[in-house]
Structure formats: C-alpha cells, structure tokens
C-alpha cells in the first residue's frame with residue numbers, strides 16, 4: 001500500500017462536486033427535453049462570457065471545434081427497467097437473497113436485487129424507460145446524489161415535480177449526466193426500496209483532471225452494494241414506523257452484499273430455507289473476484305433502510321478516496337461507518353477478498 005499511499009498524497013482535494021458553471025452553460029429544461037446536447041455544448045462555446053472577448057476568426061473557430069469535439073463524446077444511454085412484483089416462497093426460491101423462503105413480496109427491476117447499475121459519462125443523455133408491471137402499485141425512481149438541474153420531471157419525486165408511474169404504465173426519465181462519482185438510485189414511492197427497488201449509479205468523466213489522477217492509482221473497480229434485509233415487506237415496516245406511538249420494527253434479519261447473504265438460522269436448520277444454504281458455491285455468499293497484486297477501487301453504496309453499517313475487511317486498511325459523490329483527500333481507515341443512502345469509495349491493494357470475512361456479511365438474527 002506504500003506506493004499507492006505516496007501517490008495518493010499527490011492528489012488534490014476536491015471540495016466541490018463539479019465546477020461552478022456559468023448561466024450560459026446550464027442546460028435549460030427545453031434543451032433537456034429535446035435532447036439537445038450538441039446545441040447545449042455549442043452554446044457554451046458561443047455564449048460563455050469567457051469566450052465573448054475572442055474577436056479573432058481563429059479564436060471563434062477554435063471554440064466551435066472544441067464544442068463539436070465535446071458533443072461527439074456525448075452519447076445517449078438507454079435503459080429499460082421492467083419493474084415487476086415477485087413472491088418469495090418455497091415454490092419460488094429464485095428471488096430469496098438469504099436462503100429464507102417465508103412468503104415475502106419483492107419489487108424488482110429486471111428481476112434482480114439490487115437492480116441494474118446505471119453507468120454514464122458526463123454529458124451523456126440518460127433515458128431510463130420505466131415499465132411498471134405492477135397491477136396495484138405506482139412507482140417512481142429517484143436518482144439520489146444527482147443535481148438534476150433542469151430535469152425536475154425525472155427526479156422521482158412523485159406528486160411534487162412529476163407524476164408517478166401508475167400501475168401497468170410506462171414513463172421515460174430523461175436527463176443529462178453531470179455529477180461525476182458514485183451515486184444511488186432508489187424507489188421513491190412508499191417503502192419500495194426496501195423491497196429491492198434500488199441500485200448503483202456510476203458517472204465518470206474521462207476529461208476530469210482529478211478523476212484521471214485517481215484512475216492512475218487503481219487497476220479495476222468493483223461495487224459493494226449493502227442492504228439490510230427484512231423478512232417482512234416495506235408496507236409492513238411502514239405501518240410500524242408511521243404508528244403513534246412509533247413502533248420499532250426490529251433489526252434486519254440479514255445483511256446483504258450485492259444482493260446476497262446468509263440468514264443464520266438457515267445454516268442450522270433447513271426449515272423454510274433453501275437446501276444447502278451454507279454450501280460452498282451455494283450462491284448465497286457474496287463473492288467479489290479479484291486478482292492478487294492489483295489495486296481495486298471499491299464503490300460502496302448503502303441501500304440500507306434503517307440501520308447504520310460498519311464495514312471492515314479483516315487486517316486490511318481502506319484508503320478512502322470518495323465520500324457522497326465527492327473526491328476527498330485520501331485517508332486510511334480500518335473500518336468505515338456508512339449510513340443509509342451514503343456512498344463512498346476506497347482503494348484496496350494486496351488482498352484476496354474471497355478468503356477474508358467482510359464483517360457486514362454476518363447475519364444479525
């Protein structure tokens with residue numbers, strides 16, 4: 001870790017998530033609605049106050065070329081998220097994340113928990129088509145951590161800035177990616193994210209100097225998506241949490257990493273559990289494949305509903321480089337507190353995750 005630590009010291013602290021943009025640079029709602037990335041970037045070059053003083057034809061030409069070059073990088077990221085309720089039962093074990101087969105309704109995107117990772121580069125137009133297959137539930141998706149300036153109608157705040165996606169309806173969330181870093185999308189209607197409606201967002205910027213410097217410090221990246229998992233649905237939890245007096249619903253039954261965990265009673269008895277829950281290769285232990293000698297950036301997202309988590313990897317320090325979507329001056333810790341909806345990144349080197357216990361993978365029950 002020494003070489004990496006020295007290199008990390010060279011990193012500048014970035015105190016702002018993105019540089020402050022001029023009024024002319026900010027996309028208007030109309031530009032967003034018409035998908036006018038090229039026009040938006042072009043307008044930056046022509047209208048920016050910094051450019052107005054450029055009177056030479058060559059200067060103007062350079063601005064236009066730069067604008068066109070930037071727009072050439074931008075692309076449209078299209079996602080199709082089919083949201084469908086499923087029931088975990090002994091006859092339908094596929095959707096149990098922790099071996100337990102008690103009846104429990106889940107609400108999943110494309111039948112996976114957590115849902116798909118949304119990846120984009122700064123400047124990309126993101127179009128997420130939300131297909132709601134639930135015959136009873138309205139849904140919304142909130143893009144947590146994204147500023148969404150100019151795109152309130154895609155921010156997932158149902159009945160505030162947009163309509164929810166009604167039962168059996170389809171809606172397209174459209175926005176331009178602006179905020180570099182690790183972020184988090186989640187259902188924003190009722191307690192739907194507790195039922196699996198959530199996932200990671202990763203926005204990169206190949207032209208960002210800090211990101212480029214950080215990128216020299218690691219070889220690959222992995223995502224650790226953390227969840228507290230309850231054997232009762234979000235609607236049940238809400239009944240308790242909304243009650244007067246407040247009714248605590250108790251601790252989660254299992255903690256999940258990347259949608260997997262082991263409910264401890266299932267390791268001792270197979271009653272109401274998947275067979276061979278504890279077997280190697282049984283599919284219920286989260287596995288993160290790494291190569292020894294490589295340095296990894298681990299992007300941590302807490303999709304926990306109610307509990308603060310503490311993440312540690314035995315006998316290994318973690319070099320924190322990002323907190324809540326903002327790069328920070330690197331610092332080393334032995335464990336990391338992470339609260340619901342917080343995100344972070346740290347670098348790991350010279351380790352083998354597969355053979356080391358990650359403490360938050362233990363079941364609480």
Ligand SMILES: [Cu+2]
Pocket residue numbers: 142144186341
């Ligand atoms: Cu949020």
